[in-house]
Amino acid sequence: MLQKIILGIAIFLIVMLGLTFGEAIFTYLSSYLGFLFHDFISLMKDIQGYLMVHWGKALIALLITVPLVIWISKNKKDEMSKPNSHRKIAIVLAIFLGWLGVHRFYLGQIGMGLLFLVLFAIWAPLAYFLALIDALRYAFMGDDDFKLVR
Structure with a gap:
């Protein structure tokens, strides 16, 4: 169960990245991937702000993620074990x-x-x-x- 949740989160993040390719996500990633994390609260505020602006992309990513996780967990069960x-x-x-x-x-x-x-x-x-x-x-x-x- 935990593997499916983590797989879902990973797929969701990849889909979100794909949907926002070429947009503001690169600004967010460049500020976060270095050693620029100030603290967890500011990260959560930034994520919340991003989702407030791009809620439609998050919804589309979620709608793409759920069927993908279900399909992968059913069809690739042997490989995942x-x-x-x-x-x-x-x-x-x-x-x-x-x-x-x-x-x-x-x-x-x-x-x-x-x-x-x-x-x-x-x-x-x-x-x-x-x-x-x-x-x-x-x-x-x-x-x-x-x-x-x-």
């Missing part, structure tokens, strides 16, 4: 949403995920840096070692 798929998903989540600890939540490490959230609220650049380290660790980890992480 393979350990290699879990590793690939964890790497992508660590790169793009790792600063929020999403990759740790995905792997069932709730405590570490919460720690990433607290760390992000205190000092965001460190959370982002640690998430990139996790992505590299997962990429170069053997299958047996990755099973121990899960």
Whole structure:
């Protein structure tokens, strides 16, 4: 269930990015991807402001996301249960949403995920840096070692 929720969030974010390609999203991303996160509250206010202006795109992205998640979860069920798929998903989540600890939540490490959230609220650049380290660790980890992480 958690995998489907995280998959849905990832697809939603990708669809939103696709719908706003060439628009203001690049301004938002450039200000957030560096070490420019001031704190969690300002990020949430910016996201809320963006959604207030672009509510139609968010609704379209949601309408595209739900059927995609249902289709992927039904048709790709066997592939998603393979350990290699879990590793690939964890790497992508660590790169793009790792600063929020999403990759740790995905792997069932709730405590570490919460720690990433607290760390992000205190000092965001460190959370982002640690998430990139996790992505590299997962990429170069053997299958047996990755099973121990899960």
